[in-house]
Amino acid sequence: MIGKPKSQLSLLDSAFSKRKKRSRSDRLLQSIDTFVDWNRFEQLCEPMYKRTTTGHPSVPIVTALKCLVLQYLYDLSDPALEDALIDRLSFQRFTGISFESEIPDYSTIWRFRERLIRTGLLDTVFDEINRQLNKKNMILKKGTLVDATLVQGARKQPSKNDKEKQNDNDSPRMKARQRSQRDTEATATKKGKKWYYGYKGHIGVDQGSGIIRKYRFTTANVHDSTEREALMSGDEKALFGDKAYADNLLKRECRAFGIYYGILDKRTRNRPELSTKQKKLNKIKNTIRAQVERPFSHFKRQMGFRQVRYVNRVRNELHFMFLCLIENIRTGIALSTPRGG
Numbered sequence: 001m002i003g004k005p006k007s008q009l010s011l012l013d014s015a016f017s018k019r020k021k022r023s024r025s026d027r028l029l030q031s032i033d034t035f036v037d038w039n040r041f042e043q044l045c046e047p048m049y050k051r052t053t054t055g056h057p058s059v060p061i062v063t064a065l066k067c068l069v070l071q072y073l074y075d076l077s078d079p080a081l082e083d084a085l086i087d088r089l090s091f092q093r094f095t096g097i098s099f100e101s102e103i104p105d106y107s108t109i110w111r112f113r114e115r116l117i118r119t120g121l122l123d124t125v126f127d128e129i130n131r132q133l134n135k136k137n138m139i140l141k142k143g144t145l146v147d148a149t150l151v152q153g154a155r156k157q158p159s160k161n162d163k164e165k166q167n168d169n170d171s172p173r174m175k176a177r178q179r180s181q182r183d184t185e186a187t188a189t190k191k192g193k194k195w196y197y198g199y200k201g202h203i204g205v206d207q208g209s210g211i212i213r214k215y216r217f218t219t220a221n222v223h224d225s226t227e228r229e230a231l232m233s234g235d236e237k238a239l240f241g242d243k244a245y246a247d248n249l250l251k252r253e254c255r256a257f258g259i260y261y262g263i264l265d266k267r268t269r270n271r272p273e274l275s276t277k278q279k280k281l282n283k284i285k286n287t288i289r290a291q292v293e294r295p296f297s298h299f300k301r302q303m304g305f306r307q308v309r310y311v312n313r314v315r316n317e318l319h320f321m322f323l324c325l326i327e328n329i330r331t332g333i334a335l336s337t338p339r340g341g
Contacts, residue, residue, distance in 0.1 A: 022090075023090060025088075025090050026089075026090035026093070029070075029090055029091075029093070029094040030093075030094070031333050032069070032094070032329055032330075032333070033066075033094055035329060035332060035333050035336070036129070036132065036329060037132055038062045038065070038066075039062075040128055040132070041061070041062065041065055041125065041128060042060075042061045042062050044121065044124055044125065044128060045061045045065070045116075045121060045125070046061065047119065047121075048061075048115045048116070048119050048121065049115075059104045059108055059109075059112065060096070062096065063095045063096055063097065063104070064104070064108075064109060064112040065125075066094055066095045066096070067081060067085070067095060067104065067109050067112075068109070068112075068113065068322055069322065069325075069326060070084070070085075070091055070094065070095070071109070072303060072319060072322045072323055072326060073303060073326050074303075075303050075304030075305075077309075078106035078107075078109060078110055079106050081106060081109065082103065082104070082105055082106040082109075085097065085103045085104070086103050113315075113318060116318060117314050117315065117318055122317065122318055122321045123321075125321070125325065126215065126321050126324060126325055129325050129328050129329060130211070130213060130328065132332075133211055133328060133332050136332070136336070138209055138211060138332055138335050138336075139206050139209060139211055139213065140206055140207065140208040140209050141206065141233070141235050141236060141237070142206075142207045142208050142236070142237055142238060143206075143207035143208075143236050143237055143238030143239060143240060143260065143262065143288075144204045144205065144206065144207065144213065144214075144231065144232050144233060144236040144238070144239055144240070145204070145205040145206075145207055145240045145241070145288070145289055145291055145292035146202070146203070146204050146205075146224075146228055146231045146232075146239070146240070146241040146245060146292065147202070147203060147205075147224075147241065147242065147289075147292040147293060147296070148200050148201065148202040148203075148224045148227070148244075149200065149201050149296040149299075149300075150189070150191060150196045150198065150199075150200055150220055151198050151199050151200070151201060151305060151306070151307065151308050151316075152196065152197070152198045152306060152307040152308070153183050153186035153197050153198035153199065153220075153307070153308060154183055154186075154307060154308050154309060154310060154311050155182055155183040155186070155311060156197070157186075157188055157197035158182060182311065183311040183312070184312075185219060185311075185312050185313045186198050186199060186219060186220065186308075186313075187219040187220050187221040187222075188220060188221065189220040189221045196220050197220065198219075198220050198307070198308060199217065199218065199219055199220055199308055199313065199316055200217070200218050200219065200220050200222055200224075201215070201216075201217055201296075201299075201320045202215065202216040202217070202218065202224065202227040202230075202231055203215050203216075203231065203292065203295060203296075203324065204231030204232060204233065205291060205292045205295065207236075207238065207240065207288065207291070209331065209335060210291055210294060210295075210331050211328050211331055211332070212295060212324045212327060212328055213233050214230065214231045214232070214233060215231075215320065215321060215324045216230050216231060217313065217316065217317040217320045217321075218313075219313065223244070224241075224242075224244040224245060225244060225245050225247065228241070228245050228250070236259065237258070237259060237260060238259060238260035238261075238262050239254060239259055239260070239261060239262055239263065240262035240263065240285060240288050240289040240292075241262070241263045241264070241289060242263075242264050242289065243263075243264045243265075243266035245263045246263050246264065246265065246266045247263070250263070251263070262285045262288065262289065263285075264282045264285055264286060264289070265278045265281070265282055295323075295324070295327045298327055299323050299327070303323055303326070305319070305320075305323060
C-alpha cells in the first residue's frame, strides 16, 4: 500500500515552524520544496507499487524522492542519511516528516532506490523536472553544449594476478562476497598521460540557461562522440563541444539542417596546424562552450562526485541522474530569482 504524507502538522511542528531565524541549508531546502511540483512526481512513480489497500503503508513517494535529493545534495551514505533525518530539523521539514512520524530507516530508502532502477523510471523522473522548467519558459533552445567527465570507480582496477591470488579453498559464499565487492562493469581509459578506471558522465546543456536537457552515463572507455546524438534535443539551433566531438560528417549534417556547428576545430594529419581564423573561432566557441563545465564542477566540488559510490553502472547512473536533477532545480531557482533578491 502506498503511504500518503500527513497534511496536518502536530502542535510541536507548528511551534517550530514559527521560528523566524533559519539556516542557509533550511532556506535552500525550502526554496527547492516550493519550486518543484512534487505531486506530479508522485503520480509518475505510483506504477512502482502494486494497487492494494492491505498491508503496511510504504514511505510516501514524495518523502522518499526528497530523501534521495538530500542524500546526493549533501553527499550522504545511506546510514548517514538516516542519522541526518533523525537529527536535522531542516531535513524533517523538507521531507514532510513530523515529530509524530517514524523516521524511515536506510534500508527503506535503499529499496525505493532499487524500485526506481527496476521499473526504468530514471528518465521519466528527470524529464519531468525539465517539463516543469520548460513550462516556466526557462529552457531557451538556442543551442546545446555537450561534454563529458570521467569519474573514478568505487574499487581499484583488478590486477592481472587477481585470479591467481584467489584461494580455491574459499567457500562459495566467500567467493560470492568477494565478487560482490568488485566493480566488474567499470572500464579503463587513458586521458593525456593518465589512466582512469571507472565511468563517464555525459550531459547536453541548454545554451544560455545552463539547464541540463539530456544526460547519459557510460563506462570510462566509451568515447565522448558516441553519445553526442543522444545528448541533442532536436530543437536546438546550434551545437557546441570540445575537440573530442569534431567530425566533418557531423559538420555537413549540421549545415544541412540549419544548425550552427560550434565544435572546436582540431589539428589533423593532413593539417597539423590550425589557421589563424580557426584559432580565433575556437576562442569564441570555447567561451560559449565553457558553460557546460559548470555542472561538473558543482558535482565534484560541492556534491562529492569525484568517485562513484556503487559497484555497478545502473546504481551509479541513478546517482548521476539525481545530481543532474538537483542542478536543474537550483539553476531554475537562480533564474527565477530577481537580481539582488
